[in-house]
Amino acid sequence: MSYLVLARKYRPRNFTEMVGQDHVVQALTNALTSQRLHHAYLFTGTRGVGKTTVSRILAKSLNCQGADGQGGITATPCGVCQACTDIDSGRFVDYTELDAASNRGVDEVQALLEQAVYKPVQGRFKVFMIDEVHMLTNTAFNAMLKTLEEPPEYLKFVLATTDPQKVPVTVLSRCLQFNLRPMAPDTIREHLQKVLLTERVQADVPSLRLLARAARGSMRDALSLTDQAIAFGSGVLQEATVRQMLGSVDRSYVFRLLQALAQGDGKTVVVTSETLRTHGLSAASTLEEMSGVLQRMAVLQAVPDSAQDDNDPEFAEIAQLAALMPADETQLLYSICLHGRGELGLAPDEYAALTMVLLRLLAFKPAAADAATAEKKTLKILSRPGAEPSAEPTKIAPGPAPAPVTAAVPQGHRLPVRDMPRPQTPSTTPEPPLVPDPVQVVSDAPPQAAKIEAVQVHEQPDPRRDVPLERVAEAVAGSPDGDFWYATVQALMASEAITAMVRELALQAQLVARDTDQWLLRVERESLNQPGSRERLAAALATAGYPVRLVAEVGRVSDSPARRNAAAAAQAQLLAEKIVFDDPLVQSLMRDFGAKIVPGSIKPG
Structure with missing residues (x-):
């Protein structure tokens, strides 16, 4: 006995078995129940979402004779009468499927339309189903317009296409149009669980999540990938084997990269990129996974009270990254990842292109960009002849410890005490350098007597970035409130x-x-x-x-x-x-x- 692939074995036989297309099922069910039937239907959508399946179920609903042979038009075909079984097996003489991808000329369409003058032989209605209808030539479209507009009462047209933009508006205006949507990954995963339970195939949830994401909204692709995964894993679906089969990147690498980017750790970014090269993991898949994680982070940042999926082991990690990275930086990284995927094919080495995209994420961090811009502006102002320092501190890029300010001060005048250098007192806890106050020269002489020779301005560095482990280990100074809060939080966790x-x-x-x-x-x-x-x-x-x-x-x-x-x-x-x-x-x-x-x-x- 030959093996029947899952995509054909579990093709829906009635509307109740359809998955993820409730809006189409509801409209057709109501139309069949009230018998308000249009003469032409157009089903649009990407591959594998059920266009041909809906067409066959509709044909069975129109021609079902019932288990006792006394049935009529129904939204729930019996599946056992002669008409239902013949349509399922492709032998029903009054149901004709035409593949417009290979029969796109006017001669093929005219041959089909010549059958329209004859009444049905077995059923109540003749049903002409034209798949990939957008592939027909303009002449072929023109040949069918008259019959499509005013067909005999026993004839129904069902058209299907993946590209409705190429269908002439004269055809669109003669049809009821239904758009079959790509299915959500969770919907596909739940259906795969039911199928594998029926097939008695062991599968863990992470492997089904990978297959559902790889299907990209197509149930047929999901079932085909499941067939491949069963063969690849010797009858067992596990995350490691499915990930290896798909060539997808382990999200632990993605989380590591995003954490390094949030902390400005370029070394970890480059090392992780080289690790991806060593293991032969896809650069495009890496950026795709990063985009998916960043999208979920952005949702959490915008809607912190969004529902938590208890079955998602990645939620806690994503929530932690969302709290670590600013919202504007998340949006920037998401945009760079999307554009970076298109650049991979332009580079001679996709891993080198991946490294450049990741380094670009570091180079265009909002904080670094603002600091660089502020530093350039400050240096430009101070370099102008006669320029005086502003009375307000200016935020610029971090630098080394503040250098002394050299100023020509007339005799008999001195700096105020508040502008004198502060003595450094010993402390067990090192403190980050402070931003020096603007230096003001107090003198009774005219303003030109005080001449600034050199000014070096610094910004307090961010203690979370580029800090040695020794500094991190000594950075926290304990306090009674801190001890109490730490113990309380640990108990709650x-x-x-x-x-x-x-x-x-x-x-x-x-x-x-x-x-x-x-x-x-x-x-x-x-x-x-x-x-x-x-x-x-x-x-x-x-x-x-x-x-x-x-x-x-x-x-x-x-x-x-x-x-x-x-x-x-x-x-x-x-x-x-x-x-x-x-x-x-x-x-x-x-x-x-x-x-x-x-x-x-x-x-x-």
Whole structure:
């Protein structure tokens, strides 16, 4: 017995089995029930969404005789009468399918129309189905216009096309048009689960998600890929084998790239790109997966209260990235990824093109672009003859420690105390350099007596970027409120009382002050300061025994659970690296054989 592929075996036989096309099914069902039937239908949509299937079900509905032979026009064909079985097997004499892709001339259309003068032989209606109708020539279209407009009462036309723009308007105006939509990945995944359950094939959910995304809205493509995956995996569908078959990129690489881009870590971006090259993973697939993740991040940033899919293991990672990256930067990265896919074919090496696209994401980060523009403007102003520094601090790019300002000051005058260099007091916690106040020269002499020879302006660097592990490990200075907030957040996370965006708000926030009925939190990003997230966090705190009202402000955070976790991780990383580098065997290998430790390969246990 020959094997019947899944796409044919599970082709819907009636309207109730149709998946993802409820709008078309409802319209046709109501028309058949009330018997308000048009003489010509046009079904449009991409490949594999059910155009031919709907045409055959419609033909069965028009010609069904019922199981007892006494049936009439119905929206639920029996599937067992002679007309239904013959249409399913392609032997019904009154149902004619014409493939316009190979029969596109006027002669083929005229031969079909010559049969229109004869009444049906077996059924109530003759049904002419013309697939890919947009492939017909203009002469062929003109030949069928008259019959299409006024066919005999026993004749129905069903036209199908993937490109309705190429169908003449004279034909469109004579038909009822139904657009069959591409199916959502979740709809395809649910249908594949039912099919594989019937086929008794083991499959995990991540593998079905990959197949559903790869189908791109086509149920036929999804079933064909499932057939291929069953053969590739020896009857079992697993994520690793399906990913290998499709050549799709593991999303762990995508999450790693996006986190590195958010933190401005160019080294990790380049190393990950080379890893993709080494494993032969598709560059186009990488950018496609990144676009998908960025799209979900943008939705979370715009609508923080969007529903969480408990069956989606990637939701927590995407929510964390959405909180880490500003909304404008997410939009920029999404746009660059989309345009970068079109550039892959122009480069001699697609992996080199991928690396350039990723580096472009770093080069055009909004913060870096604004800082560079501000620095150029500041230098240009100060270079003009007679230019004086502004009374307000100017935001420009970060630089090294502030250099002294040299000024010609007349005798008998001195700088005010507030403009004198501040003494540096020892501290166990290193502080980032401060932006110097604008220097003002106080003198009774005319303004031209004070001449600025050189001014070097700096901006306070972002402590989250380009900070050595030693600085990260020492960056958090503890406080009683910080200790209390850290313990409270850890307890809420351990009991799973907070998840997704609420958890990110708690992790990234600093407890600034607490009263008996109100706590003040501080966050660095406006995207975290959402009323819905604050209310859910307050509800979780009330359940834990702290019925307080939360108030949040946006500002610089110096002590948060996330920073403490990062400091602890940095401490563990430093300890792990010290253990490895101090090992006598490792030192011997490096000294005698020139061995090298791959950066990033040391992980704390």
